[in-house]
Amino acid sequence: MNNLVNKEDFPLTKDLAYVNAANVSLMPLSACDVITSWQKNVAINGCLDFNDVAEETAYDGLRKEGAKLFSCDEKDIAGGSSFSELLNSVAWAIMPQKGQNVVSTQIVFPSTSFSWLRIASHTSCEMRFVKATDSYVKIDDIIKQIDKNTSVVSISHVEYTGGQVYDLKKLADAAHEHGALLVVDATQSAGAIPINAPLSGADIIISGAYKWLCGPFGAALMYIRPELQIQLQPGFVGFRSHIDMWDLDPQRITYAPSAKRFESSTMAFGCIKGLEASIKYLTDIGIDNIFEYNMVLANKLLEGLNTLDANIASAQEKEERTSILTCTIKNKDTAYIVNELKKRGVIAHKRQQYIRFSPHLYNNVEDIDKILLSLKEIIK
Ligand SMILES: Cc1ncc(COP(=O)(O)O)c(C=O)c1O
Incomplete structure (x- = not known):
């Protein structure tokens, strides 16, 4: 071969x-060069090149590559600094209430469940961790835990220890049957496993950059199903959260009618450009x-x-x-x-x-x- x-x-x-991609992947040198040259340019030239227009459009390239990665529309994609940052913003946006529950697994990576545990300490929603045997969870056991009070099914597409992959469509159908949302951590799958986000049925898919996407630390991306984009109010906000970020009126926020509303603050923009380049590298191969x-x-x-x-x-x-x-x-x-x-x-x-x-x-x-x-x- x-x-x-x-x-x-x-x-x-x-x-x-x-x-060791499940821990930290190697990154194509060309993508790494994008980051260092972006950073060097800002160090030397300040805002001469990275001006207001460049700052406003900093995530646009990632949106384009993310749309190819997840076979979705560019407006369904948001960028961020890490998986956990984006998931926390989503968790506070959904905020399951007392009487509702969140279904996850006993072997999920802690970042996938901790955001919901934090919400549970605030609202007293119930956490349900589906039992694992020898690092394996039966998908039917997850489905059995979903009921009319389930707000969210929060799973890792691929479990980080044993690499078990779940059928997203099956989980999405089970969640939707009960009015729940499927929120997917794709940190151990995006870049290695084909994901057609709209066909998967998942409501939200988030991935960090530094594993199978061969990207840098300090970047992540998220897919949000179109209908949800106008329903969810981001849990984390900043000056970029307003639909026109240079409007700068501190007295109100109007969110963009797209996944972009989850992009809140100034970040290591070079890392977003590096992630854009690494996703392009991968999707060019297929x-x-x-x-x-x-x-x-x-x-x-x-x-x-x-x-x-x-x-x-x-x-x-x-x-x-x-x-x-x-x-x-x-x-x-x-x-x-x-x-x-x-x-x-x-x-x-x-x-x-x-x-x-x-x-x-x-x-x-x-x-x-x-x-x-x-x-x-x-x-x-
Ligand atoms: C499945 C999964 N999700 C998330 C993370 C890490 O999230 P973050 O980059 O926000 O720390 C890891 C890291 O090992 C992981 O395996």
Whole structure:
């Protein structure tokens, strides 16, 4: 199988098998250059280039690329500084009340549930965490927890530990049947798994930049279903929240009739431009192609792990698998294995008691061979 990308774009991959996108991905150098040159320009020229017009339109490019990523309209996309920032703004906008509940899972990344826990401490809404067994949650168990009092189903499209992926349409239909919203954390899926936001049925989809989107820290993007764009009042506001940000009347806010209303403040705009560039890099290759390529690598790794003394913790069903592959090695300490892999030029990650491998588009078959050979050596 040919490499999907030019190794020059990700120089570290020439020396190391970096299989850690679920933690921090590598970024194409071209996208990194966009950030540094933007920052340098502002450092040297102040507002000469980054003038009022440039500031007002700073997110427009991200909206364009985000629309390609999620197969939606540009006006459905908002940018922000982090996944958590955008989710908190959404959570305060929805603010489930006493008597209502929020459904999530026991294994969700804490950022996906903490915003709702904060709301619960304010309104006394109920939190329902669906039980997991060995890092796996049955989707039907999530659906069983949704009832007429459910305000929000808040899940991670792909669980960060085992890489289990949920069928968004199935969850969206179940949520909508009870008048609830489906709010999706796509931080572990966007960039690696094709997402057609309108067809998925999800009401809101948010992703940070620095994992599968190969972007920087300090940037994130969000999709909001059109009908909701005029209903929700952002939980966080700032001077950009007003429909005409240069109007500068401090006595009232009129929100834009689009996802843009969630863009509130001055941020590290260079990072937004870097995210725009990294999404363009990925969508030029095609997320379908990336998914297919990553799964070939993950399948080869799985096959190899099955011949070693590995207990696979990731989901086994084909439709629930992603290129996050998690395991333990019989009678071996995980921290020891991860450290020994690092000594041999393999960068994986320890999450809880597991070794987590997360190959992405810059990895190749030789990387997988290197992982398996190293593991054999370590556990012999
Ligand atoms: C599923 C998921 N959501 C969110 C985050 C992090 O959110 P933030 O970038 O806002 O800290 C992570 C980080 O590991 C994650 O795995």
